[in-house]
Amino acid sequence: MNQLYLKRTLVLLLGPGFVFLIIFFFSPLVFVFLESFKGPAGGITFSRYLEVLTNKQFQHVFVRTLKMALIITPIAVVLGYPSAYLMTKLAPGKKSILMSLVILPLMTSPVARTYAWIVILGKYGIINKTLTSVGILKEPARLMYTEGAIVVGLLQLFLPLMVLTLVSAMENVSEEIEEAALSLGSGRIGSFFRVIVPLSFDGLIMGVTLVFTGCITAYVTPAILGGAKVLTLSTLMRQEALVLMNWEAATVIAVIMIITTLILYNGLRFFKPGNLA
Amino acid sequence: MKNSKILLLILIVMFVFLIGPFIVIIISSFSSQTVMRFPPEGFSLRWYDKVLNIEMFRTTFWMSLKTGLAATFTALVLGVPVAYTNVKYRYPGKNALELFFSSPAIVPGLVVGFALLRFFIYVSGIPILLGLYLGHTAILFPYTVRVVSASLRNFDAGIEEAAVSLGSSPLHAFFAVVLPNIQSGLIAAFILAFITSFNNVPVSLFLTGPGVATLPIQMLVYMEYYFDPTISALSSIIIVITVIIVQSAEKVLGISKYM
Amino acid sequence: MSFIQLTNIDAGYVRGKPVLKNFHLNVEQGELVSLLGPSGCGKTTTLRTIAGFIMAEKGKVVIGGKDYTGVPPNKRNIGLVFQNYALFPHLSVYENVAYGLKRRKVPKELIPGKIKDVLNLVSLIGYENRLPAQLSGGQRQRVALARSIVIEPDLLLLDEPLSNLDAKLRDEMRAELSRLQHQLGITMIYVTHDQIEALSLSSRIIVMNEGTIEQMGTPQDIYERPETPFVARFIGFDNHLKGKMIRNSEEGIRVAVGDTEILSTRKSGRSSELQIGDAVEVFFRPDDTEILDKKLPNTVEAHIDYANYQGNTTQYSLSVEGTAIRAIVAGRQVPYNAEKVWISIPADKLIIEEDRGH
Numbered sequence: 022m023n024q025l026y027l028k029r030t031l032v033l034l035l036g037p038g039f040v041f042l043i044i045f046f047f048s049p050l051v052f053v054f055l056e057s058f059k060g061p062a063g064g065i066t067f068s069r070y071l072e073v074l075t076n077k078q079f080q081h082v083f084v085r086t087l088k089m090a091l092i093i094t095p096i097a098v099v100l101g102y103p104s105a106y107l108m109t110k111l112a113p114g115k116k117s118i119l120m121s122l123v124i125l126p127l128m129t130s131p132v133a134r135t136y137a138w139i140v141i142l143g144k145y146g147i148i149n150k151t152l153t154s155v156g157i158l159k160e161p162a163r164l165m166y167t168e169g170a171i172v173v174g175l176l177q178l179f180l181p182l183m184v185l186t187l188v189s190a191m192e193n194v195s196e197e198i199e200e201a202a203l204s205l206g207s208g209r210i211g212s213f214f215r216v217i218v219p220l221s222f223d224g225l226i227m228g229v230t231l232v233f234t235g236c237i238t239a240y241v242t243p244a245i246l247g248g249a250k251v252l253t254l255s256t257l258m259r260q261e262a263l264v265l266m267n268w269e270a271a272t273v274i275a276v277i278m279i280i281t282t283l284i285l286y287n288g289l290r291f292f293k294p295g296n297l298a
Numbered sequence: 299m300k301n302s303k304i305l306l307l308i309l310i311v312m313f314v315f316l317i318g319p320f321i322v323i324i325i326s327s328f329s330s331q332t333v334m335r336f337p338p339e340g341f342s343l344r345w346y347d348k349v350l351n352i353e354m355f356r357t358t359f360w361m362s363l364k365t366g367l368a369a370t371f372t373a374l375v376l377g378v379p380v381a382y383t384n385v386k387y388r389y390p391g392k393n394a395l396e397l398f399f400s401s402p403a404i405v406p407g408l409v410v411g412f413a414l415l416r417f418f419i420y421v422s423g424i425p426i427l428l429g430l431y432l433g434h435t436a437i438l439f440p441y442t443v444r445v446v447s448a449s450l451r452n453f454d455a456g457i458e459e460a461a462v463s464l465g466s467s468p469l470h471a472f473f474a475v476v477l478p479n480i481q482s483g484l485i486a487a488f489i490l491a492f493i494t495s496f497n498n499v500p501v502s503l504f505l506t507g508p509g510v511a512t513l514p515i516q517m518l519v520y521m522e523y524y525f526d527p528t529i530s531a532l533s534s535i536i537i538v539i540t541v542i543i544v545q546s547a548e549k550v551l552g553i554s555k556y557m
Numbered sequence: 558m559s560f561i562q563l564t565n566i567d568a569g570y571v572r573g574k575p576v577l578k579n580f581h582l583n584v585e586q587g588e589l590v591s592l593l594g595p596s597g598c599g600k601t602t603t604l605r606t607i608a609g610f611i612m613a614e615k616g617k618v619v620i621g622g623k624d625y626t627g628v629p630p631n632k633r634n635i636g637l638v639f640q641n642y643a644l645f646p647h648l649s650v651y652e653n654v655a656y657g658l659k660r661r662k663v664p665k666e667l668i669p670g671k672i673k674d675v676l677n678l679v680s681l682i683g684y685e686n687r688l689p690a691q692l693s694g695g696q697r698q699r700v701a702l703a704r705s706i707v708i709e710p711d712l713l714l715l716d717e718p719l720s721n722l723d724a725k726l727r728d729e730m731r732a733e734l735s736r737l738q739h740q741l742g743i744t745m746i747y748v749t750h751d752q753i754e755a756l757s758l759s760s761r762i763i764v765m766n767e768g769t770i771e772q773m774g775t776p777q778d779i780y781e782r783p784e785t786p787f788v789a790r791f792i793g794f795d796n797h798l799k800g801k802m803i804r805n806s807e808e809g810i811r812v813a814v815g816d817t818e819i820l821s822t823r824k825s826g827r828s829s830e831l832q833i834g835d836a837v838e839v840f841f842r843p844d845d846t847e848i849l850d851k852k853l854p855n856t857v858e859a860h861i862d863y864a865n866y867q868g869n870t871t872q873y874s875l876s877v878e879g880t881a882i883r884a885i886v887a888g889r890q891v892p893y894n895a896e897k898v899w900i901s902i903p904a905d906k907l908i909i910e911e912d913r914g915h
Contacts, residue, residue, distance in 0.1 A: 026612065031389060034379040038399065038439065041376055046402055046410070046436040049417035053409075056416070104309045107302075119313070121548035124557060126316055129540045130497045132517045133533030137319030140326045140530065147322065150337075177316060184312075185557055238406035240500045244518070255408050259503060262412060272416070275409040286404060456643035459610060460701075462630050463637040464708060465660030471631075478647045 050279075057272045073273040079257070083277075086253045089168060090236035093175050097183040097232050098225070105187035106217060120188070123181045131178070131241035138174050138246055139165065170246040171253070178242060179235050183228040190224020191217060230289040234282045254278055320537050327530035338527075345531035355532065358516040365512060366495035369434035370442075373491055374484070376435075377442030382472070384443070385450040403440035407500030410437060415504040430505040430512070437501055438491040445490060445556045449483020450476075486551045489543065558622070559583035560744055561607065561712065566616035569602035575614065576602040577768045584761075586621075589738050589745045591755035593779075594765035595791070600748045603765070604714050607746065609633050621711050631660075636705030640717040642697045644689040650676075650700050651685040657708040675707040678737070695726045702734075706741065713745045719754060731757060752792055756780060764788045782823070786838055786910045794840035796882045798857070799912060802835045810909050812837055815878050817857050821907040836912040845906040846884035848873060849899045856899035875900060 060066035073079050108119055126134055141147050142164040149161035164170060194217055202212035218225075243253040252260065254274060262271035330340030349355060380399055384392075402410065414433045418424040453476065461471035477484070502512045511519070521529055547553040561584040569576035576599045584590050592600035605611040607618065609630030618625045625633055645653050654672050663671070676682050679699040689697055698718060705713060718734075719727045735758055738745055749755050755762050756776040764771045764779060764787075772779060772788045783789035790797070800812040800819070809822040810831070819839060831837065849856060859875040859882060873884040877900070884900060 027387065027389065031383060031387065034383045035395065038376040038380045039395075042399070042402070042436065042439065045414070045432045049413035050405065050409070052417045052421070053413040100308060100312050103305045104312045107305045107309050117548060117552070120554040121545050122313060122317055124548070124554050125320070125541065125544055127557065128493055128497075128544050129320070130514055130517075130533070130536045131499060132497075132514045132521075132529075133323070133536045134319065136517075136521070136529050136533050137323040140322050141319060147337075177319065180312065181316060185554060189555070234404075238408065238500075240408050240503070241514075241518075244499075245521070255406070255500070258408060258412070262504070268416070271412065275412050278406050279409055282404065282406060454641060454643060456639045456641060457645060459630070460637060460639065460643040460704075461645070461656065462610075463608060463633075463635060464657035464704070465631050467629075467631055470660075475645055479645075 053272055054276055057269070057276050069269050069273045073270055073277070078252075079274070082252050082254060082257045085168065085251075086237055089172055089175070089253070090233050092172055093179060093236050094229055094232050096176060097180050098229065101180055101183035101187055101228065102218075102225075105184045105191055106213065108184070108188055109191045120185075123184050126177050126181050127185075132245070134177065135174055135242050135245040138170065138177075142170050142173070142246070165246065166248045166250040168247070168251055171243045171251060174242040174246045175236055175239055178239070179232040182231050182235065186224050186228035186231065187221060190221040190227070194220045226289060230286060233289065234285050237281060237285070238278060254281075323530055324534045324537065327527055327534040329527045329530070332526050345527045346535075348528050349532045349535070352520075352528070354511075354516050354520075355513065358511045358513045361511065362496050362513040365430055365434055366492045368431055369438055369495050370488055370491040372431075372435045373438035373442045374446075374487060377439055377487070378446050378484075381443045381446035381450055382476075384447050386455065399443055400440045402436045407437060407498065408503065411501040411504035414501075426505060426507045427510050430502060430510060433501045433505050434495045434498065437498070438495055441491045441494060442487045445487035446480065446483055448556055449480045449486070453479055482551050483556070486547065486553050486556045489547050489551075489553065490556060493540070493543070560586035560588075560621055561746075562617070562619040563603070563606070564617045564619070566606060566613045566618070568606045568613040568616075569599070569611050570614070575768070577606065577613075580616070580768065580770075582763070582770070584744065584746065586744055587742050588760050589747060589758060591747045591749055591759040591762045592765055593749060593752060593755040593762050593791075594771075595750060597767075598765040599768040600750075600765050601716060602768075604716055604746060604748050607712070608635055608637055608714055634708070634711045636708060636710035636713040638698075638701050638705050638713065638715040638718045640720055642689070642701040642721075644697055644700055644704075646689055649686050649688055650681065650692070653689070653700055654704050654707050657704060661708060671707055675703045678706075678740075679703045679733075694722050695730060698722065698730060699733075702737070706737070706743065711744070713743050715745060715747045717749055718747075720749075720751070727754075734758060764791060766791075783840075783908060786840065786912075789840040789908055789910065793842050794908060795843055796841050796846060796884075798839045798877060798880055798882075800837050800839050800909075802831050802833050802837055802909075804833065805831060809904065812839060812909055814839060814857055819855055819857070819902070819907065820904045821909050822904040823906075823908060831909070831911060837909050838912045839902075840908040840910065841902045841906055843872075843883040844885045845902060846882065846886075847901045848875075848884055848886060849901050852899050853901060855904055856901040859898055859900045860896050861898060 057069055058065050058067070060068075108116055108123075111119065139146070143149070144161045144163075144165070146164070148164060149158070152158040153161060198220070199212055199216055202216040237253075238255060239253075240255040240259070243251070243256050244259070247253065247256060249256075249260065255278070258271050258274040258278065261267045261274060326338050327345055328341050328343070329338030330342035330344065331338065384396060411433055414429050418429045418432075457479070458471050458476055461475040462468060466474060497514060498512070499514045499518070502515050506512065506515050517529060517532065544553070561582065563580060563582040566577050566580040566582075567575040568580070580599075580603070582603065592603055594600050602611060606613055607620070609625065609628060609632075613626065616626070620633070620635075645656065648656070651672060654675060655668055658668050658671060672685075673682070676685065679702055681696065681699050681703065684692065684696065684700075689700065692700065701718070715734075719730050722730060731754060737743075738758075747755070747758060756779070759776055761773065762776055762779045763773045766787050772784045774782075779788065780792055783792050783794060786797075798814050800814040802810070803813050803818065804811040809820050812819050812821065821839070848859075848861075852858070857877050859877045862874040862876055862881075865872040865874075870885050870887055873886065875882045875884060875898070882900065
């Protein structure tokens with residue numbers, strides 16, 4: 022391929038998408054980013070960041086958001102790994118049915134999906150009704166608008182993401198390799214930890230990254246299940262912007278959210294086996 | 299054998315947890331009562347009747363449909379050439395550019411919507427509806443690139459060269475030979491992107507205003523004021539439609555491998 | 558003037574270095590020329606440069622008197638047959654074959670006749686409405702052939718067209734290609750790594766290595782008289798011993814291998830340039846190697862590492878002063894346990910080449 026011809030082809034093919042993203046995606050982000058440092062009389066100021074970062078409520082929400090991600094991700098791994106492993110062992114027909122069920126929570130409207138948890142966790146929901154009728158509880162307990170509710174809701178959303186990532190990673194581990202490990206004297210569990218886990222480690226890191234960053238930026242689930250009582254970074258940002266009309270604080274939170282996700286995204290990628298060697 | 303029973307148990311628990319809530323919501327939508335209870339008492343279709351008669355749901359449904367179709371179409375038109383380049387050409391700086399094109403999937407949607415609102419509506423005065431369309435297009439972009447790339451990777455480049463050697467220009471070869479053979483990838487990209495747009499809340503949240511709202515945003519607004527099974531009924535309709543689309547897309551296209 | 562002329566070509570950059578550097582090639586009209594070599598030798602790059610999929614950075618491509626340098630592949634009248642056939646999966650056999658005719662704006666009323674003729678030529682009458690997925694491998698290759706010859710190309714390029722077929726089909730298709738070439742008189746360039754294919758099909762073979770031509774000649778030239786160590790090895794002179802030039806005379810070349818003297822009566826192009834005292838390599842084929850139990854002229858002492866009985870032949874692995882040597886002999890000449898033997902190579906089956914430190 023002639024270099025000049027290649028260059029022209031690339032410009033023609035990539036140009037429209039590139040220009041679109043520069044104008045309608047990057048410019049707004051850069052604009053918002055720069056604006057967050059602009060002093061009232063010009064110049065650079067960090068006062069907005071200081072103000073937000075020293076704010077007790079913000080600190081509380083920030084820690085809570087990270088904490089929930091730290092709770093959800095390991096649960097997703099513990100439930101996702103064995104499930105994904107078992108799914109790769111199923112006959113294609115059965116596997117296809119289960120796969121379409123796994124992707125259902127990802128494909129369904131988040132509002133519809135989360136609303137179901139109100140029916141389950143609400144004051145007169147399934148859990149409270151069951152527990153009071155059996156006599157374990159005298160009064161319905163408050164399950165909605167708690168951190169627990171958000172954790173449950175987010176887990177339903179992100180567990181499928183973990184399973185999908187792991188299934189595609191494990192599909193690359195051939196049956197023969199596993200059988201070889203078994204024939205060489207590893208037990209089922211031994212071969213799982215010594216063969217399957219290391220070979221699907223890339224997929225695991227990918228899954229953890231997706232779930233962790235997803236938990237931090239999720240909006241609909243904490244908005245419905247946490248409400249204004251249990252705020253996370255994203256619901257706090259929305260509250261600052263649309264309820265309190267505090268655009269400056271919202272901007273700062275937005276920047277902090279991007280930075281947090283980017284750090285996590287690149288930080289977790291560091292754990293790829295190739296990078297550890 | 300004991301081990302595989304434990305595995306099976308974990309799998310079953312997981313599916314009950316993932317799918318159970320959908321069944322609960324569908325059952326609750328047939329309640330005859332005004333307060334959400336479970337199990338529901340009585341059976342009626344009154345909430346379905348109500349959903350269909352609330353005008354805001356009807357208008358926002360059309361808004362979501364139109365935004366989704368327009369944004370998906372634009373994202374495909376922009377994304378297919380990018381995917382084609384990703385698969386076919388090597389050039390310096392390719393990794394950086396691929397990261398660039400996938401970045402709308404990494405930046406939180408809430409921030410995308412917020413930045414677009416600040417930038418366009420406050421600075422440049424672009425109408426909010428246009429902002430909604432552009433925001434959706436931006437976040438769908440990486441989806442179309444990824445899905446179409448995946449299906450192009452399974453396409454034998456020799457077939458395209460055969461067409462060129464028989465006299466097709468590169469452009470003609472693309473439309474006559476490449477496109478017809480990545481059809482299922484294009485359909486999968488379309489379905490995934492459209493559903494993503496139709497369901498989106500974070501980007502739309504800041505890009506809605508008087509007279510401009512999408513269905514999920516309208517549902518959230520409704521839920522703030524009313525707590526009756528109307529949303530159950532609407533959610534049930536959405537779930538059933540999604541199940542039908544997902545099941546057939548998985549059966550025909552194996553859509554889960556593109557996600 | 559040759560029909561195809563590649564002059565001074567630099568093409569096919571991989572990590573900043575051209576695969577072909579200062580490359581020359583001439584092919585005459587009506588020839589079937591094979592480009593033979595291991596993967597990465599530049600044979601496919603040469604083919605793609607002729608087809609126009611790789612634009613040469615330097616040099617000139619002339620085909621049939623027309624300068625094709627810089628002309629895109631769709632504007633060259635060249636047929637192309639791919640290793641994996643590259644049929645259009647969504648089009649029927651008929652539509653596949655019609656594709657090039659339509660692109661060339663052949664009058665509509667002429668198309669059905671041309672397609673019928675070409676399908677007749679490749680024995681595919683009756684398969685017009687099948688999709689490629691409904692055909693066997695051999696049938697697909699016939700469609701690919703039909704598709705590229707129906708446009709009456711100036712030149713047909715074939716890129717390892719038989720390598721995806723099983724052995725029996727490969728023989729059949731080889732015969733068929735040969736027949737088509739004679740019948741149509743079309744110039745063909747055939748890329749392969751399989752020496753048997755090249756030997757049986759070609760009027761001329763070009764052996765390539767690392768982007769340059771090692772040797773060019775008739776199949777007999779290449780097989781009998783390899784001119785470079787690379788060609789010798791590639792064409793089956795698997796055994797080689799290191800030695801030293803002693804004498805170059807009327808009778809032949811004498812070489813010392815260890816403390817024995819060996820005579821070669823064959824003269825390859827370059828062996829006459831050798832000087833006395835030069836380090837050389839002695840090449841010979843396993844099936845020209847005989848095993849004897851006593852010392853005779855032109856023998857080297859060896860010992861048997863193991864023997865592998867294969868019915869009509871026995872394969873021996875031997876070593877001569879630490880160098881592994883293979884011999885294929887009819888029946889069994891020496892007992893298994895004979896440790897010390899002599900291998901003999903007929904003086905006319907030996908090739909002496911300068912040792913370039915391979």
